[in-house]
Amino acid sequence: xxxxxxxxGNPIKILLVEDNPGDVRLTKEVLKxxxxxxxxxxxxxxxxxxxxxxxxxxxxxxxxxxxxxxDLNLPRKDGREVLAEIKTDPSLxxxxxxxxxxxxxxxxxxxTYELHANCYITKPVDLEQFITVVQSVEDFWFTIVKLPPTL
Amino acid sequence: xxxxxxGEILHxxxxxxxxxxxxxxxxxxxxxxxxxxxxxxxxFTREVINNLYGSQEKVKEGEFTxxxxxxxxxxxxxxxxxxxxxPDGRRAVISMAMDVTARKEAETELxxxxxxxxxxxxxxxxxxxxxxxxxxxxxRMVTSYLQLLQRRYGGQLDEDADEFIDFAVDGANRMKQLxxxxxxxxxxxxxxxxxxxxxxxxxxxxxxxxxQTSIEEAGANITYDTLPVIKGDGIQLGQVFQNLISNAIKFxxxxxxxxxxxxEWREGMWRFAVRDNGIGFDPQFSxxxxxxxxxxxxxxxxxxxxxxxxICKKIIERHGGRIWVESQPGSGAVFYFxxxxxxxxxxxxxxxxxxxxxxxxx
Numbered sequence: 001x002x003x004x005x006x007x008x009g010n011p012i013k014i015l016l017v018e019d020n021p022g023d024v025r026l027t028k029e030v031l032k033x034x035x036x037x038x039x040x041x042x043x044x045x046x047x048x049x050x051x052x053x054x055x056x057x058x059x060x061x062x063x064x065x066x067x068x069x070x071d072l073n074l075p076r077k078d079g080r081e082v083l084a085e086i087k088t089d090p091s092l093x094x095x096x097x098x099x100x101x102x103x104x105x106x107x108x109x110x111x112t113y114e115l116h117a118n119c120y121i122t123k124p125v126d127l128e129q130f131i132t133v134v135q136s137v138e139d140f141w142f143t144i145v146k147l148p149p150t151l
Numbered sequence: 152x153x154x155x156x157x158g159e160i161l162h163x164x165x166x167x168x169x170x171x172x173x174x175x176x177x178x179x180x181x182x183x184x185x186x187x188x189x190x191x192x193x194x195f196t197r198e199v200i201n202n203l204y205g206s207q208e209k210v211k212e213g214e215f216t217x218x219x220x221x222x223x224x225x226x227x228x229x230x231x232x233x234x235x236x237x238p239d240g241r242r243a244v245i246s247m248a249m250d251v252t253a254r255k256e257a258e259t260e261l262x263x264x265x266x267x268x269x270x271x272x273x274x275x276x277x278x279x280x281x282x283x284x285x286x287x288x289x290x291r292m293v294t295s296y297l298q299l300l301q302r303r304y305g306g307q308l309d310e311d312a313d314e315f316i317d318f319a320v321d322g323a324n325r326m327k328q329l330x331x332x333x334x335x336x337x338x339x340x341x342x343x344x345x346x347x348x349x350x351x352x353x354x355x356x357x358x359x360x361x362x363q364t365s366i367e368e369a370g371a372n373i374t375y376d377t378l379p380v381i382k383g384d385g386i387q388l389g390q391v392f393q394n395l396i397s398n399a400i401k402f403x404x405x406x407x408x409x410x411x412x413x414x415e416w417r418e419g420m421w422r423f424a425v426r427d428n429g430i431g432f433d434p435q436f437s438x439x440x441x442x443x444x445x446x447x448x449x450x451x452x453x454x455x456x457x458x459x460x461x462i463c464k465k466i467i468e469r470h471g472g473r474i475w476v477e478s479q480p481g482s483g484a485v486f487y488f489x490x491x492x493x494x495x496x497x498x499x500x501x502x503x504x505x506x507x508x509x510x511x512x513x
Binding site (some may be wrong): 020022026029102123127128 | 287288295296298302
């Protein structure tokens with residue numbers, strides 16, 4: 001049985017904003033095993049992420065992602081700043097943002113919801129748990145939630 | 152010394168000379184005395200002395216630092232009394248001083264030691280927190296990728312490879328647990344809540360609720376006497392009860408665990424006792440088991456990192472109490488710990504509902 005894709009039949013495009021190459025690879029491996037056909041793009045910090053989203057510099061022609069996985073603790077531009085910019089940009093704010101982070105501090109949770117993150121998930125230490133987490137993100141966003149149509 | 156309002160020093164005791172090194176001849180007037188003994192402070196001190204002559208009663212001037220003839224600095228606690236008028240009409244005053252130099256030095260030393268200890272303690276807390284916090288990410292990489300290897304290649308490489316990976320994964324998991332325990336331990340001091348009146352019975356009930364599954368699995372029977380209201384951090388004390396009860400269940404013998412909790416009022420504190428009928432241990436280890444990561448069994452016999460009792464001890468000591476244990480191999484164990492009572496006013500004003508026991512009047 002073939003994997004479900006986005007409504008248009010194309011693989012779901014995911015932008016992962018993460019500076020730790022180990023975590024990038026783990027996410028990639030986990031998404032590979034997942035139920036949903038997807039294509040993953042990586043930005044290593046907040047500045048790259050925003051350039052990608054705006055099709056600037058070397059990212060001219062970059063596709064618009066269906067969902068953004070955002071790590072909070074990034075070099076140069078902090079993940080919270082990136083989130084704030086995405087959610088205040090009229091052309092970007094409809095893209096769902098899932099925060100992936102190792103910090104479970106209460107202030108972080110509150111702050112990211114106030115900045116209109118769609119979802120906040122703590123990166124657990126255990127691979128099995130990480131797999132479950134990423135796959136529930138997939139399940140939730142891609143098969144249950146109706147993603148905003150690309151215009 | 153006895154002195155008159157025109158500044159003449161009429162009498163100087165031998166001990167005054169002994170300590171300061173100045174003879175009567177060397178300091179005939181207040182001006183001479185203050186200049187020699189007070190240096191830059193002389194103007195201020197002269198004013199203080201001047202004000203004495205107008206007083207009808209004893210005055211306590213307080214502590215002043217004096218420089219002796221040999222250059223030593225001593226601290227004197229002054230008080231003066233009026234002596235009435237001399238035959239020529241001048242008002243006279245007698246000033247007495249107590250040498251408190253030793254006490255002042257001890258106080259300063261104590262303050263400095265306290266400050267050093269506070270700083271050292273803060274450093275240690277920070278170190279423990281940072282070490283365990285920063286160790287988590289690299290450990291996460293090790294653990295996750297080892298597990299990925301297991302998942303993807305387990306059974307595809309030879310048996311040796313599988314075993315090697317198993318050992319590595321096991322080691323990484325244990326390290327993760329140690330780091331988390333170390334973090335928890337370091338947080339006892341840094342994340343404690345302020346103390347308030349707390350019903351220990353309610354806390355015990357919460358702990359039992361948390362341990363429901365293991366209690367049922369072990370067929371444990373846990374009972375307790377009426378328990379008092381105490382002053383402390385409810386969450387941390389909950390951890391203490393939970394750790395002790397969970398240990399009592401874990402280290403059980405062949406019979407189902409029977410655990411009993413009681414409290415006695417002793418010498419101004421509540422002394423709690425948690426008694427079990429488990430395997431017990433050799434009393435020579437009574438102190439060692441409270442040390443961080445110290446265990447009395449192999450990992451194969453019983454799980455756990457050996458942090459539980461160290462955390463209990465740190466929490467109890469944070470509350471100003473003491474924790475100790477009595478045990479014999481095969482005869483179970485009794486863990487004792489002391490906690491301060493809630494202030495009578497707090498308990499009396501209904502801040503705490505229920506059967507709070509107020510300690511007998513002192």
